[in-house]
Amino acid sequence: MANKKIILTGDRPTGPLHIGHYIGSLANRVKLQDMYKQYVLIADMQALTDNYDNPQKVRDNILQVALDYLAVGIDPQKSTIFIQSMIPQIAELAIIYLNLVTVSRLKRNPTVKTEIKQRGFGENVPAGFLIYPVHQAADITVVKGTLVPVGDDQLPLIEQANEIVRTFNRIYNCSVLKEAEAMISPVSRLTGIDGKAKMSKSLGNALFLSDPADVVVKKVMSMYTDPDHLRASDPGKIEGNVVFTYLDAFDADKDQVQEMKEHYQRGGLGDVVVKKRLIEVLNNLLEPMRNRRADYAKDPAAVMKILFEGTDRTREVAEQTMKEVRAAMCLDYR
Ligand code: TRP
Numbered sequence: 001m002a003n004k005k006i007i008l009t010g011d012r013p014t015g016p017l018h019i020g021h022y023i024g025s026l027a028n029r030v031k032l033q034d035m036y037k038q039y040v041l042i043a044d045m046q047a048l049t050d051n052y053d054n055p056q057k058v059r060d061n062i063l064q065v066a067l068d069y070l071a072v073g074i075d076p077q078k079s080t081i082f083i084q085s086m087i088p089q090i091a092e093l094a095i096i097y098l099n100l101v102t103v104s105r106l107k108r109n110p111t112v113k114t115e116i117k118q119r120g121f122g123e124n125v126p127a128g129f130l131i132y133p134v135h136q137a138a139d140i141t142v143v144k145g146t147l148v149p150v151g152d153d154q155l156p157l158i159e160q161a162n163e164i165v166r167t168f169n170r171i172y173n174c175s176v177l178k179e180a181e182a183m184i185s186p187v188s189r190l191t192g193i194d195g196k197a198k199m200s201k202s203l204g205n206a207l208f209l210s211d212p213a214d215v216v217v218k219k220v221m222s223m224y225t226d227p228d229h230l231r232a233s234d235p236g237k238i239e240g241n242v243v244f245t246y247l248d249a250f251d252a253d254k255d256q257v258q259e260m261k262e263h264y265q266r267g268g269l270g271d272v273v274v275k276k277r278l279i280e281v282l283n284n285l286l287e288p289m290r291n292r293r294a295d296y297a298k299d300p301a302a303v304m305k306i307l308f309e310g311t312d313r314t315r316e317v318a319e320q321t322m323k324e325v326r327a328a329m330c331l332d333y334r
Contacts, residue, residue, distance in 0.1 A: 005035075006144055008139060008145030011043060012043045014201075015061060016065075020190035020206065024185050024190065039079070040079050041314075042066065042082070044062060045091070049129040049132050050119060064210075067293050067296055068209050081306060082311040084139065086315070090135070090318065093141065093322065101131075109156050111133075134160075141164075145178070152184045154182065172329055174324075176321070193223050194224055213283050216279060216283055220279045220282065223243050225274075229264075233268055236269070247274070
């Protein structure tokens with residue numbers, strides 16, 4: 001028990017989760033919950049750092065993301081799902097960490113840098129947004145998380161969290177905080193259905209876990225393949241061909257995928273045949289998720305209760321960590 005890993009991971013509730021999230025981190029979380037103690041946070045405070053003018057959107061997506069978690073098989077009996085804003089200890093810890101981080105270090109964080117550019121913030125980046133990596137360090141360390149299954153875009157954030165951990169333990173001469181290790185899945189940046197960029201809701205190229213079967217058919221049928229593969233008899237390219245990218249990621253029958261690739265490259269295999277296989281694979285994956293989602297969606301109050309129970313459990317652990325943190329920093333006044 002003493003060396004058992006503690007997982008802390010989560011997502012911003014800004015929209016429905018997609019199959020890129022699934023292959024990049026949700027699938028890992030479903031596996032890991034049987035081995036370790038797992039906390040899954042719904043990062044509403046982090047979502048507000050660039051949605052402060054639209055709190056209702058964040059509020060509405062709490063339930064949607066919770067349904068996505070339950071649908072993929074994150075089991076509330078095994079995992080503790082909680083709401084970030086309901087753990088004030090995280091905010092307290094973040095304020096403490098802010099003394100240990102420089103503004104220039106934050107501006108150099110590659111993930112934050114990219115996001116500031118994407119959002120067009122420039123020099124007018126909200127301070128809350130700039131410091132969200134510090135907040136995220138608090139998410140991880142408040143439960144003493146040591147393993148973080150996420151997409152590889154999150155690596156710079158975990159690195160920065162570990163810097164804070166080392167600085168804290170050194171300056172306050174203690175070993176209260178623990179460093180965390182990232183767990184990255186081999187497919188951590190799934191391309192969107194347009195074949196252009198990483199799958200994301202904002203780019204309109206996502207296939208959502210909550211998409212009904214007929215939407216999956218429509219999206220796969222519209223998928224980018226090889227624009228020069230005009231007739232089935234022509235040799236086709238598999239590089240950059242999204243249908244094959246997805247078969248590689250989701251089809252368990254690797255031999256058949258290999259065969260299809262060779263056939264496609266030789267010529268004689270039409271796009272529609274390959275797409276039909278992908279539709280079958282994706283709908284087989286998503287069908288049990290749709291069923292679980294529909295079950296839970298019947299009773300939103302029960303889903304919220306799962307979140308509140310997880311939050312209460314997390315708060316106890318968080319307060320214990322804070323007692324140790326306050327003691328290490330001479331803040332234990334009584
Ligand atoms: N930053 C993550 C995202 O963009 C969400 C997140 C918040 C997170 N806190 C975390 C992930 C802690 C892992 C650990 O989706």
